[in-house]
Each structure stands twice: as C-alpha cells, then as structure tokens.
Amino acid sequence: MNKPNDLLCHVDADDIDCNDSPNDHFNTILNARLSRRSLLRGSFASAATAVLGATGLSACGGDNGPIDPVPPVSPAPAPEKLLAFSAVSKSLADTVVVPAGYTATVLYALGDPLSATTPAFKNDGTDGDFEQRAGDHHDGMEFFGLTAAGTPSTSSSDRGLLAINHEATTDEQLSSFFLHPTGGTTTLPRPAAEVDKEVALHGVAIVEVKKSGSAWQYVKESPFNRRLTALSDMELSGPARGNALLVTKYSPTGVRTRGTLNNCGTGKTPWGTFLTGEENWSGYFARGADDDAARGNDKSVVALKRYGRSQGARTRHGWETGGSDDKYARWNNSKLGASANGSDDYRNEMNGMGYIVEIDPYDKARTARKRTGLGRFAHESAAFSVPAAGQPLAVYMGDDSRNEYIYKWVSAAAWSAQDAAPADRLATGDKYLDNGKLYVAKLNADGSGQWIELSLANAAIAAYAAYKFADQGDVVVNARLAADAVGATKMDRPEWCSVNPKNGEVYYSLTNNSNRTVNPSGSSQLAPDSANPRAYTDMKGTSAQNGNPNGHILRMKEGAGAAQATSFTWDVYLFGAEASADAGKVNLSNLTADQDFSSPDGLAFSPYTGICWIQTDDGAYTDVTNCMMLAAIPGQVGDGGKVTLNYAQASGATLAVDTFVGKKAAPDTLKRFLVGPVGSEITGIAETPDGKTMFVNIQHPGENTSQANLADPSKYTSQWPSNAGYGAGKRPRSATIVITKNDGGRIGS
Ligand code: FEO
Ligand code: CA
Numbered sequence: 001m002n003k004p005n006d007l008l009c010h011v012d013a014d015d016i017d018c019n020d021s022p023n024d025h026f027n028t029i030l031n032a033r034l035s036r037r038s039l040l041r042g043s044f045a046s047a048a049t050a051v052l053g054a055t056g057l058s059a060c061g062g063d064n065g066p067i068d069p070v071p072p073v074s075p076a077p078a079p080e081k082l083l084a085f086s087a088v089s090k091s092l093a094d095t096v097v098v099p100a101g102y103t104a105t106v107l108y109a110l111g112d113p114l115s116a117t118t119p120a121f122k123n124d125g126t127d128g129d130f131e132q133r134a135g136d137h138h139d140g141m142e143f144f145g146l147t148a149a150g151t152p153s154t155s156s157s158d159r160g161l162l163a164i165n166h167e168a169t170t171d172e173q174l175s176s177f178f179l180h181p182t183g184g185t186t187t188l189p190r191p192a193a194e195v196d197k198e199v200a201l202h203g204v205a206i207v208e209v210k211k212s213g214s215a216w217q218y219v220k221e222s223p224f225n226r227r228l229t230a231l232s233d234m235e236l237s238g239p240a241r242g243n244a245l246l247v248t249k250y251s252p253t254g255v256r257t258r259g260t261l262n263n264c265g266t267g268k269t270p271w272g273t274f275l276t277g278e279e280n281w282s283g284y285f286a287r288g289a290d291d292d293a294a295r296g297n298d299k300s301v302v303a304l305k306r307y308g309r310s311q312g313a314r315t316r317h318g319w320e321t322g323g324s325d326d327k328y329a330r331w332n333n334s335k336l337g338a339s340a341n342g343s344d345d346y347r348n349e350m351n352g353m354g355y356i357v358e359i360d361p362y363d364k365a366r367t368a369r370k371r372t373g374l375g376r377f378a379h380e381s382a383a384f385s386v387p388a389a390g391q392p393l394a395v396y397m398g399d400d401s402r403n404e405y406i407y408k409w410v411s412a413a414a415w416s417a418q419d420a421a422p423a424d425r426l427a428t429g430d431k432y433l434d435n436g437k438l439y440v441a442k443l444n445a446d447g448s449g450q451w452i453e454l455s456l457a458n459a460a461i462a463a464y465a466a467y468k469f470a471d472q473g474d475v476v477v478n479a480r481l482a483a484d485a486v487g488a489t490k491m492d493r494p495e496w497c498s499v500n501p502k503n504g505e506v507y508y509s510l511t512n513n514s515n516r517t518v519n520p521s522g523s524s525q526l527a528p529d530s531a532n533p534r535a536y537t538d539m540k541g542t543s544a545q546n547g548n549p550n551g552h553i554l555r556m557k558e559g560a561g562a563a564q565a566t567s568f569t570w571d572v573y574l575f576g577a578e579a580s581a582d583a584g585k586v587n588l589s590n591l592t593a594d595q596d597f598s599s600p601d602g603l604a605f606s607p608y609t610g611i612c613w614i615q616t617d618d619g620a621y622t623d624v625t626n627c628m629m630l631a632a633i634p635g636q637v638g639d640g641g642k643v644t645l646n647y648a649q650a651s652g653a654t655l656a657v658d659t660f661v662g663k664k665a666a667p668d669t670l671k672r673f674l675v676g677p678v679g680s681e682i683t684g685i686a687e688t689p690d691g692k693t694m695f696v697n698i699q700h701p702g703e704n705t706s707q708a709n710l711a712d713p714s715k716y717t718s719q720w721p722s723n724a725g726y727g728a729g730k731r732p733r734s735a736t737i738v739i740t741k742n743d744g745g746r747i748g749s
C-alpha cells in the first residue's frame with residue numbers, strides 16, 4: 001500500500017484522538033441536590049487505614065543469626081519529617097536536578113544489553129538485538145523484590161526486578177531516527193530491518209537490579225531479564241476471550257494475539273504481578289482507503305472510527321509496509337480476505353490491543369494475559385483500592401485522549417489475604433481480573449458522582465442507536481461506545497491514577513485539554529464544567545496555549561460500599577498553573593515558584609512514606625522549565641471549598657461554573673523535588689520497601705532534535721545521559737535513574 005508521503009509524515013506522538021460523541025457534560029444535571037456534607041461523612045469503615053510502616057529492624061539477629069551480647073549504643077534518630085528537603089528550582093539545564101543531600105545516578109538506559117552475550121550499546125544506530133536490550137521511551141515502572149535466594153519478596157530493599165514500560169520511540173516522518181545509523185527511511189515502504197528494530201524497541205522489560213555497597217546496578221546477565229515486544233505472543237483473557245471480534249488469521253478462535261504496544265502507566269497487583277496499560281496503539285494500524293465499503297459499512301466501521309482509525313488513515317511508522325511476511329501484514333487492519341469471520345486476515349487485529357496486560361515478572365516462561373474485562377481504550381495506570389479481606393477489589397483506570405472517561409473495575413471475588421503470596425500468580429489474576437464489573441464515571445456539578453455499570457443489562461447500552469452491542473465481550477472491547485451510551489463525563493485527558501493508602505481516596509491526573517473553550521463549536525470542543533472547570537489562555541513566548549493547558553488533579557472519595565460503591569464525591573486536589581497566573585481564575589491552588597507545574601501525568605502514592613509523587617509531561621511551561629517531579633502530602637476530599645468561575649461568552653451571557661477546590665498548597669504540603677534534562681518527560685516511579693531507594697524514568701530527552709541534525713551532536717537539543725558520564729555516543733537516551741539520600745534516609749524526607 002502506497003500513500004502520498006505527506007499523509008504519513010509529521011505524525012505527532014501527542015496527536016491524541018478526541019471523543020466527539022454528543023454526551024452532555026454538565027448541561028443537564030438530573031441529580032437531586034445531594035447533601036455534600038452528608039456524602040463527605042461517608043466512612044471507609046471496611047477499608048484498612050494504616051499506612052504501611054518502614055521496616056521494623058530488630059536490635060538482635062534473626063532466628064539463626066549471631067546475637068551481639070553488647071548491642072552498640074547509638075543516639076536515637078531524629079524523628080523523620082517528610083518534605084524537609086529544599087525545593088528544587090525550575091531549570092532549563094540539560095541535567096537531572098535533585099535537592100541538596102540527594103544523589104541521582106543513571107541505572108539502565110535505551111539499548112543496554114540484557115544478556116551476557118549481547119554486546120555493549122554503541123549508540124550510533126548500528127546496534128541490533130533489541131529483543132535482548134533495553135527498549136526506548138521508559139515509562140511506568142514497578143519494583144518486585146527478590147530474596148538473596150532469588151525468590152519473590154515483599155520486603156527486600158537491596159535486590160529486585162524492575163518491570164519497565166518501553167512506550168514508544170522518538171520519531172520524525174515515520175522513522176525512529178536515533179536508532180538508525182543515518183536516520184532511517186522517511187518514505188514508504190519501510191525496510192524490513194528498520195521495522196523489525198522499531199517493533200522490538202516497544203513493549204516491556206523485566207530487569208534485575210541489585211545494590212552492592214551503596215551503589216545500585218542492573219544485572220546484565222540475570223536469568224530474570226526479559227523483553228516483551230510488539231510481537232510477543234499474548235493470551236486474551238476475560239469476557240472477550242474467544243469473542244467473534246477477536247478472530248484473526250493468527251488466532252482463528254480469538255484467544256491469542258501478538259504484542260503489547262505503547263505501554264504507558266502501570267499497576268502492581270496485591271498478588272505480586274505487573275500490570276501494563278496499552279495507550280496510543282491505534283495509530284500503528286493501517287486501513288485501506290476503501291475499507292469502509294469493503295466491510296459493507298457494518299458496525300465495525302463505527303467502532304474503528306470511535307477508536308481513531310478512519311479508512312486510509314496514516315500510520316505512525318508504516319510497519320505494515322515492511323514486507324509480505326505475516327508479521328508486517330498484521331499491522332494492516334483492512335478487510336482483505338473472503339472469510340465471513342476474519343480468520344483469513346487482520347481486519348480484527350486492532351481489537352487485540354488496548355488492554356491492561358498482566359505479566360508475571362518472576363516467571364519468564366508464563367505468557368502475558370490481556371485482561372479484557374477491564375475495557376479496551378487508551379489505558380494509563382491501573383490502581384488498586386486498599387485491599388480489605390472479604391471485600392471486592394477495585395481497579396481504577398483512565399482513558400487518555402481529549403474528552404475521554406474515567407473507569408473502574410470491581411472484582412466479583414472478595415479479597416482473601418492468602419492470595420497475597422499465591423503459588424500461581426496468573427491464576428490469581430484470573431480470579432480477580434476476569435470476573436467482575438466495569439464502570440464508567442459521571443461527575444455532577446454538585447460535587448457528587450456515579451459509577452455507571454457498562455453492561456447489556458443497562459437499557460441505554462442494549463438499545464444504543466449508534467452501535468448494536470452483541471454481548472458483554474463486545475461491551476468491553478468497545479468500552480468507549482458503551483460509555484458514550486450511558487452519558488459518562490468527558491474529562492481533560494485522564495492520565496495516571498493512584499489511591500491514597502491513608503484513606504482510600506482516588507487521585508487522577510487530568511493532564512490538559514486544548515479543546516476546552518468558553519465558546520465551543522463542533523462536537524469535539526467543550527465548555528468548562530465543574531470537574532474540568534478552567535478554559536483560559538497561557539502564553540508560551542508569543543504562542544497562545546488555549547483551553548486547560550496546565551491541567552489539574554481530581555480526587556474522588558467512594559461512598560457506601562468503598563471499592564464497590566456506585567456513588568462518590570469529588571473535588572480538585574490541585575490545579576496546575578504558573579505561579580504568576582491569576583489566583584482567582586487560573587492559579588486556584590496558590591502555587592508558588594517552588595511548586596508551580598504544568599501538565600501532571602505520572603502520579604503515584606508511595607505505600608511506604610505516603611507521599612504523593614506528581615510527574616509532568618508538559619509542553620506549555622517548557623519555555624521556563626523542563627519537566628519535573630513534585631512531592632505532595634495531600635489532605636482529603638472536601639478540605640477546601642466551592643469556587644465559582646465566571647466566563648463571558650461570545651453571546652454576551654455569563655457562564656458560571658461551580659467547582660470544588662481542595663485546600664490550597666502550602667510550603668510543607670507541596671515541593672518540587674526533581675527537574676529533568678531538556679526535552680524529557682518525567683515518568684514512572686518505583687521504590688524499595690524501605691523507602692530509601694527510588695527509581696524514576698527520564699523519557700525522550702532531546703525529543704525536539706531534528707533528524708537533519710543527526711550527524712552533528714552539537715545540534716542535539718539534549719546529550720543526556722552521555723553528558724552525565726553514562727555510556728557511549730552522544731545520541732540522547734531514555735533511562736531509569738536511581739535516587740538515594742546521602743544520609744541514608746527515606747526519599748522525600
Ligand atoms: Fe503515555 Fe498519556 O501518557
Ligand atoms: Ca506561559
């Protein structure tokens with residue numbers, strides 16, 4: 001398939017789809033006025049409330065250890081104070097900045113070998129074997145402890161496995177140019193060798209890390225090291241397994257598929273496995289220019305368009321043009337075969353992507369399982385409710401595209417503490433992630449909200465005029481359409497979510513939305529509403545950033561039933577803003593120069609210190625500062641108050657938007673902790689259980705470098721991490737860093 005090159009170039013990784021379904025936002029508030037006060041009184045009696053403590057070190061040896069007859073006398077340690085570090089200033093330097101008293105070291109970068117026999121990374125575009133090397137664009141990440149004997153441990157803080165998402169590549173005109181010697185082919189067809197390399201750069205890595213002395217290193221020859229790529233065999237699990245929508249030439253029974261792609265946020269199950277979210281996969285699949293007619297304009301065309309694939313749409317890399325081999329053909333999602341069910345082509349291939357995928361990090365022999373029950377969309381993280389024995393587990397999730405939705409999964413099975421260390425981890429995943437209910441969120445203007453179940457039992461879904469759902473497998477595969485049918489609330493790009501271990505409240509990064517406007521026109525623009533209340537202009541030099549360019553962080557408190565609640569209350573924990581912005585309209589959280597940020601993305605509560613870590617993936621404030629990570633100690637839903645924002649509309653009318661703003665930031669509740677190198681996004685966070693080692697990912701430094709400047713390193717917008725003394729060559733590389741505190745204390749103290 002050849003298409004004009006101008007349709008295929010300049011594919012923007014951030015050119016996210018947009019939900020233009022006709023759902024109301026807060027235009028119709030049907031809810032009877034609920035007493036906000038009574039909702040806020042809802043308790044979490046069934047949820048565990050204790051924050052997991054630091055390691056309890058005994059003065060004596062263990063059962064078999066020597067007992068020191070005269071324990072050494074040391075002064076009592078000073079009580080720990082969190083956020084005691086000095087805030088890091090905003091920075092445009094090509095380096096990682098952390099507070100005084102902390103050290104950040106590069107641990108594991110793009111191309112690093114993951115086996116004893118893989119050669120060192122030359123970083124000149126000639127390297128191959130990426131099935132045995134670190135992938136690109138490090139993103140979400142989780143730590144899984146290992147004992148000295150190499151068995152799973154929830155307490156080990158000196159040895160473990162990092163499960164790391166390798167989301168994407170730094171591209172220009174189809175090609176991941178830093179990975180090819182002279183920049184790669186920018187026209188179609190793409191050479192097979194370049195496609196093979198790019199496919200292998202995507203996916204997930206499991207890599208062993210170990211502390212020797214005070215220094216951490218990754219273990220190149222570890223038998224645990226593993227790569228999953230965009231071609232790895234995967235099992236489909238849950239309600240859509242075997243569904244007609246998943247039939248392909250590769251799996252005529254619809255139970256398997258190949259590859260995981262655009263792995264973004266993560267999750268860690270209470271039974272010790274890794275969850276990875278598939279985000280911007282849609283743009284990798286081709287459709288012929290006449291595919292709508294080839295499909296007889298059936299309902300699959302509706303679904304393909306809703307997931308961002310109109311016929312003839314350009315693809316990000318042109319992988320479908322790599323050759324006649326099936327591994328290239330599978331990227332062409334067109335109806336090409338004569339079969340009625342799709343068993344002779346890849347017309348259904350896209351339906352195999354877009355899930356939360358469960359991987360057993362400890363056992364590389366186990367095939368990953370795509371958990372279809374948790375819905376198919378642009379997944380970010382998957383955050384569990386605080387497990388409570390005898391109660392179902394909730395998994396909170398977001399769909400990151402403009403105007404998309406917030407979801408939760410509730411397991412049918414009640415949590416059993418015995419499942420915290422099961423013999424078969426993936427079978428435990430089957431128990432909690434294959435049977436349950438999927439819900440979508442509707443947020444009301446009075447600070448309340450509902451979880452609406454996505455099920456054919458809901459008449460709005462069963463009778464949806466735009467798309468006829470066949471069964472529950474169809475509902476989860478086309479979760480966006482089901483959510484449209486029930487009138488879910490369109491949000492400002494839901495990124496990561498995380499649960500506060502202290503009180504079970506759920507936090508969502510809403511990173512930004514350029515389509516939020518006071519005078520909307522067309523179906524993709526939206527007026528500000530209570531949960532997405534800002535529409536304003538922020539200048540970046542002479543360029544106007546419109547909509548909600550700085551984003552905000554929403555939080556929700558479940559009502560009766562906790563994890564299985566069908567109602568909740570919400571407020572906005574923090575609004576991203578420049579410190580100098582109007583405090584009455586934009587800087588509503590009163591951020592100071594030590595706190596101001598834009599476009600929150602990664603967000604994770606430490607289960608060890610309770611700190612809420614906020615990471616940014618920004619383009620609006622990057623004239624002033626590179627992306628960053630902040631440490632926060634939040635309060636709770638309802639600790640602030642109601643604010644009304646008045647907007648003058650073109651008609652002359654005033655649009656009054658009520659919102660609920662959390663307690664304003666203070667110096668001891670929010671502080672900037674880290675700023676990254678030029679062009680990077682800060683994302684991914686993992687800690688050792690003692691809270692003393694933190695792993696953070698630096699994604700795509702130098703991403704604004706032009707391919708035309710590939711031969712001249714002085715023109716790279718970043719040379720990190722080579723300028724930090726790490727590795728060969730000067731091409732910038734995504735990397736994992738390790739952060740420790742020089743006095744041995746916990747990170748964030
Ligand atoms: Fe991969 Fe929405 O961030
Ligand atoms: Ca600005």
Ligand code: CA
Pocket residue numbers: 264265380495496601602617683
């Ligand atoms: Ca992200």
Ligand code: CA
Pocket residue numbers: 617681699700
């Ligand atoms: Ca990114």
